[in-house]
Amino acid sequence: MTLILVTMTKTLYLEDSYQKECDSTVLSVKDEKYVVLDQTIFYPKGGGQPHDTGKIIKQNETFNVVYVGKFQGEISHEVDHVGLKQGDRVHCELDWSRRYRLMRSHTAAHVFASLLCTGVGVLVTGNQLEEDKIRFDFSLEKFDRQTLEQYIDKANELFKKDIPVKWYELPRDEALKIPGLIKMAEAFPPNLPRLRVVEIVGYDKQADGGTHVRNLKEVGQIKLLKTENKGKTNRRVYFTLS
Ligand SMILES: [Zn+2]
Numbered sequence: 001m002t003l004i005l006v007t008m009t010k011t012l013y014l015e016d017s018y019q020k021e022c023d024s025t026v027l028s029v030k031d032e033k034y035v036v037l038d039q040t041i042f043y044p045k046g047g048g049q050p051h052d053t054g055k056i057i058k059q060n061e062t063f064n065v066v067y068v069g070k071f072q073g074e075i076s077h078e079v080d081h082v083g084l085k086q087g088d089r090v091h092c093e094l095d096w097s098r099r100y101r102l103m104r105s106h107t108a109a110h111v112f113a114s115l116l117c118t119g120v121g122v123l124v125t126g127n128q129l130e131e132d133k134i135r136f137d138f139s140l141e142k143f144d145r146q147t148l149e150q151y152i153d154k155a156n157e158l159f160k161k162d163i164p165v166k167w168y169e170l171p172r173d174e175a176l177k178i179p180g181l182i183k184m185a186e187a188f189p190p191n192l193p194r195l196r197v198v199e200i201v202g203y204d205k206q207a208d209g210g211t212h213v214r215n216l217k218e219v220g221q222i223k224l225l226k227t228e229n230k231g232k233t234n235r236r237v238y239f240t241l242s
Contacts, residue, residue, distance in 0.1 A: 009075045010039035013052075014167075014196065017103055017211035020094045024056075025087065032082040035063075036074050041094050044068045044075045048127045049106055049210045054094040058084060065092075098131060099211065104219045104241055105129045107165055107200070107212045111155050112136065112222070112239070114204035117180065119151065125234070133225055133240045139233045148237055149224055156221050163216040164201045167208075169194045181207050 008027065012019050024037040035056065042065060045051035051068040056079060063079035070076070084090070106129055113124045116138060126137035175181060175195040198208040200216065213219060225238040 009037055011075070012039055012041045013043045013211055014209065017099075017167075018214075020096050022092050024090050024092055026084055026090060028086055029084050030076070033079050033084075034071075035077040035079055035084050037077065037090070037092070040068075040075055040077070041092055042068045042075070042077055043099070043102075043211055044070045046070060047209055048109075049102060049129050050131065052094055052099050052102075054092065056084065057091045057093065058088050100213075101131065101241065102129055103211045103213045105134050106210045107216065108155065108159070108219045108222050108239075108241065109134050109136070110198065110200060110204055110206055110208070110212070111158055111216065111219075112151065113206075114180075114200070115151050115154050119154075120147075133238050134222075136237045136239075137230070138235055138237075140235050141233050143227075143229070143235050145224070145227055148227060152222060152224050152239060158203070159216050159219045159221055161216055163203065165198065165212050165214055165216065166201060167196060167198045167212065169196050175207060178205050181205055 012022055019041050022039060022041050024039050027036045027038055029035050042052040042054060043049060045068065054065050056063045056065055056077065061083060063081060063084060065077050066080050067078040068075065109127055109129065113127065116122050116124065120140060122138045122140050124136060124138050128135045172193055172195055175197055181197070195207045196209050197205055198212055199205045221242045222239050223242040225240050228236040230236050
């Protein structure tokens with residue numbers, strides 16, 4: 001979904017999505033509470049994945065990270081009170097239970113999209129992860145709940161298996177030769193020299209900048225919440241981790 005952001009901040013979450021803490025230096029502070037770090041474990045909202053939350057600790061003072069976003073090419077951490085300044089050495093801690101749930105959801109979403117694409121041949125037109133549910137939009141005329149339940153069952157069978165998930169970068173030309181790499185009908189910057197690929201080994205490869213679990217077994221199980229018709233062929237489905 002999202003792709004690699006070229007930024008002055010080292011994006012640790014892209015390399016190791018299991019890293020829960022790091023030491024950083026404050027590069028800049030805008031309006032007293034929008035903080036740019038030299039390296040970060042906090043995922044900025046984007047590509048259908050919500051931002052992380054957590055803490056930035058300076059000596060004995062804790063700043064809660066309430067929002068993380070990309071602004072003007074920078075990863076900006078919004079903290080709940082003023083006091084951080086350029087050059088501060090800080091310690092970052094992720095709200096791991098929130099992030100881990102999002103990682104499980106994100107990997108589940110890839111599996112579901114892959115099954116739908118292969119099975120019904122639809123292109124997913126939208127996908128949004130929330131903390132408690134996963135939303136999918138796709139274009140399909142014939143649509144019934146029973147069919148979707150079957151796809152949920154298929155996904156749940158895969159989540160019982162020991163199937164590794166890997167992520168790595170490839171040169172753009174090489175990446176674009178992979179069939180089905182772009183499943184989401186979302187535009188992405190055309191000028192990136194390298195693309196990040198998330199691979200569910202033996203099942204799926206997608207261009208993606210999100211955080212994922214290392215094995216399908218970690219997802220657990222999913223269940224269908226509700227389905228909606230949004231026009232003649234636009235379908236919306238919500239599912240959740242169970
Ligand atoms: Zn994704």
